[in-house]
Amino acid sequence: MPGTNLTREEARQRATLLTVDSYEIDLDLSGAQEGGTYRSATTVRFDVTEGGTESFIDLIAPAVHEVTLNGDPLDPDEVFKDSRIALAGLLEGPNVLRVVADCAYTNTGEGLHRFVDPVDQQAYLYTQFEVPDARRVFASFEQPDLKATFQFTVKAPSGWTVISNSPTPEPRDDTWAFEPTPRISTYITALIVGPYHSVHSVYEKDGQSVPLGIYCRPSLAEYLDSDAIFEVTRQGFDWFQEKFAYQYPFKKYDQLFVPEFNAGAMENAGAVTIRDQYVFRSKVTDAAYEVRAATILHELAHMWFGDLVTMEWWNDLWLNESFATYAEAACQAYAPQSRWPHSWTTFANSMKTWAYRQDQLPSTHPIMAEINDLDDVLVNFDGITYAKGASVLKQLVAYVGMDEFFAGVQAYFKRHAYGNTRLSDLLGALEETSGRDLKTWSKLWLETAGINILRPEIETDADGVITAFAIRQQAPALPEGAKGEPTLRPHRIAVGLYELDEDTGKLVRDERVELDVDGELTAVPQLVGKRRPDVVLLNDDDLSYAKVRLDEQSLAFVTEHLGDFESSLPRALCWASAWDMTRDAELATRDYLSLVLSGIGKESDIGVVQSLQRQVKLAIELYADPATRDALLTRWTDATLAHLRSAEAGSDHQLAWARAFAATARTPEQVDLLDSLLDGGTTIEGLAVDTELRWAFVERLVAVGHFDEEDIASEHERDKTAAGERHAATARAARPTEEAKAEAWAQVVESDKLPNALQEAVISGFVQTDQRELLAPYTEKYFEAVKEVWGTRSHEIAQQIAVGLYPSIQVSQDTLDRTDTWLTTAEPNAALRRLVSESRSGVERALKAQAADAAAS
16 A cells, blocks of 8 residues: 555654554444444654654554644644654654544455454454554554554443453453563564453473463354363473573464454464455365364464564564474474474475475566565465575574573573564574674575575496495576576585385485585595495485485485485475476476376375375376377376275375365266266265265366355355355356356455455355466556556555466566566566566466476477
């Protein structure tokens, strides 16, 4: 939105001038059931520390009624403009500001979001303030380093519940008066308001007692598996408090599953909000439970790293998110009685592949990104900020030692509790505990962009004995448009030597060598004189962040035996290498498909299986030579059906194969089978076609023209819930007709009435890879509309449209040319330019892969 930006320099100047003591925030939400606006009254107490008598406070509101500074009334019409209230005549020392405004409920997932549940017709509210949206609810100095205490008083409809960062008080006359919080940043304050269902427990250990709560809408209560959620939460409390040597810093811990949430979750202090799709209405695979547990642990880790100790400015956002991402995986891997000790396999399979993809885009940037203003940070919640940063932290732990790492973290928390820090504060603590000089490491890993490739160079004699072994490190050129230079970096890696055990048929690690790789070529003399194994795997145990290639002999062996690795992590690393080679046009799509089909049947890790299913579908639809696409789709879909029929009854694998079959079913026979599975005419032992699986079948049957509006309406009638409404919207947008596409486009682009979740659902249905010709006219429509959309919608809504409706499936030179013309002539701001350039990069990569695939045939 125009006029809502804040620069780093402005924030630095304001932090130099001000220290903030407290906020008293009084909200009248008694009319929330009807929506519209609500009264917000804020009293802020702050000091002017040095020089200057002018500053500003942030607010986004339809109307401001009162501004009083140190008892003197200011004219709201004069001092309030865009998102700021100008403050002149500040006193040296204590100041008191009061602002009374009308603020607006939103349906975008930003500020105070309002949702009406179609099941009970009740409204449910929650706040989402990261990055700069507390100012949508109350007047605030909206930057992370101006911490204060917050005291909320909220009037709500009778019978509703109000939850905030402080313990929930008993209401009086439907008014909830919370005690002040500790000193925290504006963006982690929270309010969740409505007739929510709740379950309560307590975390108790060594005299410590922390009240725990779990909340969701009543319409989801029957599906809420609170015991499992509490179990993961308690494991996180145990492990984090031991590793951090600092007790949980807030008075209670609530987890609130809320509707239409844009992200996975948000680390509000003591009141974590989580998307309520994590309350599973239907059978899901264990991979979904693992992801939910990772989300729970990620937000819990933030209570220390992010909430207790907070970044000074958003250029250290990566450290918040990377630390929590590393901590979630480490807790799952190492905590006693963890259900997912294989979490590093999941990390390699999901987080690393996300990071590798992001690091090869023209928008790649150093982990420690340069964040000049809010527009910069809003598009920086990316694979580098989360996944590459966490990967590098994992390497840092290997580099300094885990005990030394956590000793440094413990000192960091004690030294900076309830304060703000920079990266140098953490690195300084780690240098003290490890004895390592981390300045060079930081410069090479955190302040440069791009990715390295590691390749083994092996020589053997006639008897198969290794006579020379070295690791070659390459620094490929950065993508066109990216800033920086290719950089060779120091890596701490392991080399694994694997042999096929003839008795068990398993690939087993015979030996492991851990070493530092630095420079262009690193000799590994420890392996000279040993017999050449079946497979040599660089970066075994996934210690470092690098693209890894197999030597020719290992690749040939793995092609036949990838599914035979005894452990899941080396399998995941080989799968990831093969996928990366496919994306880089080094491995033809048909060969990638053959590799997957030869090994996926032996893959026990369900998360890896589901990733492979998604990647094969993507490869065929975008990277394969269009002339062979139909044949490859037929081969793949036949295989999905065969695996579906042969999978163990009721297993996770059976469910995953049912979804994979539904995703690409296309021949009359396949479509008829889907229809028959849906109506019960055909059954497969153990396969429960429950609510979510039904919708997966319906959406595919609609997309191929087998079902129409009447069928969608009938299915929606069976599922009159918010989730059912979203699925129906997706299905309607997926109909293969010009009228359906025009209707969907108008809903999203020509109107701003759809809430965030429904807009996302419509975009998901609109883009169908087997409807390329039908969607071709929308390439030009996209470029005609996207800049205006960006300038007139909220950030979350605009980003959904800019990314979701870019013509990514129109893989052609014409799409690249049209994008280049728009980038040159439209003069988009930096954030929109970045998103469109990233999408363009995907088309360019697909075009190269298609050409390579055609040449290989």
